[in-house]
Every structure is written in structure tokens, then in C-alpha cells.
Amino acid sequence: MRTTHGDLERRGIDARVVEMLPSLEEKWLVDFVNGLSVAKDHSRVQRDRDGNVARAVDGVSGKSKRRQDEINASLIDGLEGSLKWLEEVTKQMSTNSHTIAYVNDRLSRLKIDVSGIADFTRERAQELDRYIENIQSRLSDHDSRIQRLDLRVRAKENLDFVIDHWAAGNFCRLSPLARCYAALEELRWGAFGDFMRNAPAGEQCEWRQNLVHKLAAQLARDVDKAVKKRLIFRDYWLSEPAADDSALALKNAVRYLGDWSGPRGSPFVYMASQTPGDMPRGIPRISAADRVAIGLINDVFDGCAG
Numbered sequence: 001m002r003t004t005h006g007d008l009e010r011r012g013i014d015a016r017v018v019e020m021l022p023s024l025e026e027k028w029l030v031d032f033v034n035g036l037s038v039a040k041d042h043s044r045v046q047r048d049r050d051g052n053v054a055r056a057v058d059g060v061s062g063k064s065k066r067r068q069d070e071i072n073a074s075l076i077d078g079l080e081g082s083l084k085w086l087e088e089v090t091k092q093m094s095t096n097s098h099t100i101a102y103v104n105d106r107l108s109r110l111k112i113d114v115s116g117i118a119d120f121t122r123e124r125a126q127e128l129d130r131y132i133e134n135i136q137s138r139l140s141d142h143d144s145r146i147q148r149l150d151l152r153v154r155a156k157e158n159l160d161f162v163i164d165h166w167a168a169g170n171f172c173r174l175s176p177l178a179r180c181y182a183a184l185e186e187l188r189w190g191a192f193g194d195f196m197r198n199a200p201a202g203e204q205c206e207w208r209q210n211l212v213h214k215l216a217a218q219l220a221r222d223v224d225k226a227v228k229k230r231l232i233f234r235d236y237w238l239s240e241p242a243a244d245d246s247a248l249a250l251k252n253a254v255r256y257l258g259d260w261s262g263p264r265g266s267p268f269v270y271m272a273s274q275t276p277g278d279m280p281r282g283i284p285r286i287s288a289a290d291r292v293a294i295g296l297i298n299d300v301f302d303g304c305a306g
Contacts, residue, residue, distance in 0.1 A: 007028065008025075008028060026099045029099055029103060030099060030102055030103070032082075032086065033086070033102070033103050033106045033107070034106065035082075083128065083131035083132065083135065086131075086135055100139045100140075100142060100143045100146070101143075103135075103139060104136050104139055104140070107132045107135060107136055108136075110132065111128075111129060111132055148198075151191065151194060151195050151198065152195060152199075154191035154194075154195075155190075155191045155192045155194070155195035155196075155207070157191070158186075158187060158190040158191040158192040159187060159192050159211070159214065162183050162186045162187055162190070162192075163183065163214050163215075163218060165183075165186075166179055166180075166182075166183045166218055167218060167221070171183070171250070172241065173240075173241055173243075173244070173246060173247035173250050173251075174240065174247075174250055174251065174254065175237065175238045175239055175240045175272070176219055176222045176223055176236065176237050176238075176239070176292075177237040177238055177268070177271060177272040177292065177296075178251070178254050178272045178273065179219075179222065180215055180218070180219055180272070180292065180293065180296050181254065181257075181258065181268075181269055181272035181273060181296055181300070182253075182254055182257070183215070183218075184215075184296055184297065184300045185257045185258075185300070187211075188300055188301065195207070196208075196301060208297060208301070211293075211297060212290060212293045212294055212297060213290075215289075215293035215296070215297070216288075216289040216290040216292070216293040217289075219237075219289040219292055219293060220289040223236050223237075223239075223289075225289070227288065227289045227290055228288050228289075228290065229288055229289070230286050230287065230288045231286065231287065231288065232285065232286055233279070233283060233284065233285055233286065233287050233292075234279065234285075237287065237292055238271070238275075251275075254272065254273050255273050255274060255275075257273060258270065258272065258273025258274060259273070259274075261273060261274065261299065263276070263280035263281075263282070264280070264282070265299075266299035266300075267280035267281070267282035267283050267295070267299070268282075268283060268292070268295035268296045268298075268299045269296065269299040269300060270299075271283055272296065282295075283295070
């Protein structure tokens with residue numbers, strides 16, 4: 001149960017609807033933070049007592065000072081309670097980037113507002129700062145998680161697009177080995193590569209395994225064989241269609257992409273891109289689709305430059 005539901009239910013919005021429309025909680029949080037006001041209320045009361053006669057009378061009697069002390073204390077007590085509650089709420093909510101940016105901005109301005117209150121003790125200021133900083137820190141951590149999630153989503157989209165691009169025949173003028181390598185370079189330079197460079201080791205391992213499955217499946221489709229079927233490397237994985245001008249341009253592009261490779265450190269990429277006469281010693285002469293995929297993935301993500 002979320003802390004926000006009680007307030008939304010008082011508006012005639014039940015928990016079931018909140019689950020259907022998560023944006024309700026985002027709006028509620030923004031509305032709540034907008035309600036955290038110090039300087040505006042403080043200045044309004046001051047202006048209400050700004051007449052010449054009122055100022056003269058209050059100055060003699062001391063009412064103005066006492067009244068302002070009471071107003072300040074009331075505002076700060078209310079603000080302190082609100083920030084404590086907001087601290088609890090932000091532990092529970094799945095807040096989006098836009099809301100986080102807005103709340104952080106509002107809290108930053110709130111700190112400035114608080115600093116302008118007369119007779120505001122250093123201890124109370126530090127206490128309020130602590131609440132605000134705790135909330136902002138929690139929201140910043142959450143924002144980082146959202147950014148990681150966004151990168152994960154874009155990496156998945158990048159992977160799906162590249163595999164579909166390959167399956168649609170866009171690399172068909174290359175050998176199966178070179179098609180797979182071209183796809184991997186698209187991933188390395190795209191959102192997938194960004195994700196792999198920043199993801200924790202455990203996630204990298206999971207995504208690499210998923211990548212092996214996808215690449216091996218497409219390689220097997222290209223040669224019309226089972227994924228685990230062991231095939232003569234040169235006859236299947238290096239076989240090319242009849243060459244034409246467009247095929248030459250594509251092969252030149254792949255050669256350029258793989259110009260960092262060598263026969264020892266990255267033999268699969270070297271064979272795919274540089275097409276040497278002799279096969280490097282690191283390449284098995286008989287290999288199934290999944291073994292080819294693993295070899296290229298290891299070369300690209302472990303042995304590549306840049």
C-alpha cells in the first residue's frame with residue numbers, strides 16, 4: 001500500500017485506479033512538493049501588516065516581532081513534518097525522471113526560501129537541510145536506476161533491430177561469418193554496447209548468453225542447418241554469394257570495421273573481416289553455429305580496440 005493512496009482516495013480515486021494509472025502518483029508528488037511553501041506565506045503575512053499605522057503600533061508594542069516569531073515557528077514545524085513524510089513517501093514511489101527533476105528543483109528553491117526567514121536558528125536550518133538532502137539523495141539514486149533501465153530498454157531495442165535487419169537480408173552479400181560480425185559491430189557501437197560497458201558483471205553474462213542464442217539461431221537459418229550441427233568452417237561459414245559492386249562495397253566496409261583485429265588476439269573477427277588465405281590457428285576447422293557466435297562475441301567485446 002502506498003502512502004499516497006489515502007490522499008488520492010479522499011479525492012474519489014481508489015487504489016485500483018492508481019494501479020491502472022501510475023501517473024496519478026507522479027502528479028500527486030509534484031502537487032505535494034508545490035505545497036511546500038515558506039517564503040511565499042511568510043512574505044504574504046508581512047505584506048498584510050505593511051501599513052504605516054500598523055507598523056508604528058506593532059513597533060511600539062512589540063507585536064510585530066512576537067507575531068513573526070510565531071509565524072516562523074509554525075511554518076518551520078509544518079515544513080519539518082511535511083519533509084519527514086515526504087522522506088517516507090519517496091522510499092515507496094516509482095518516480096519517473098521528469099518528476100524527479102521537478103521535485104529536486106523545488107526542494108533546492110525551498111532551501112533558499114528557508115534561509116531567508118528571520119531568527120531562523122542554525123540548528124533548525126541544518127535539520128531542514130538534512131531532510132531535504134536525504135530526499136534529494138534518494139531521488140537522485142532513483143534517477144540513476146531509471147537511467148540504467150532506460151539504457152537496458154534501448155539496448156534490447158538495438159539488439160532486436162540489428163537481428164531483424166540481418167534476418168531481412170541486408171547483409172546477404174557477405175559470408176555468414178561476416179554477416180554475424182557486421183551485426184556485432186552495429187551492437188558494439190550502439191546502445192547495446194553502451195549497456196554492456198556499464199552493466200554489472202552478472203547482467204553482462206546474462207545478456208551475452210542471450211546474444212549467443214540470437215546470433216547462433218540466425219547463423220543456423222542462414223545455412224539452413226541446426227544450431228548444434230557441426231559444419232566444415234570454410235565450406236559453410238565462409239561461403240559467399242556471387243560478387244558484384246554492392247558486395248565489394250559491403251566487404252570493404254567490413255574490412256574497415258575489423259582493421260583492429262589480428263590472427264592471434266581476435267581470429268574470428270580477423271577471418272570475417274580481413275579474409276586471409278589461411279585460417280588462423282584459433283579457429284576450429286569444424287564448428288557449429290553457437291561456437292561461431294561465441295568466438296565472434298568474445299573477439300568483439302573482449303578483444304576489440306576502442
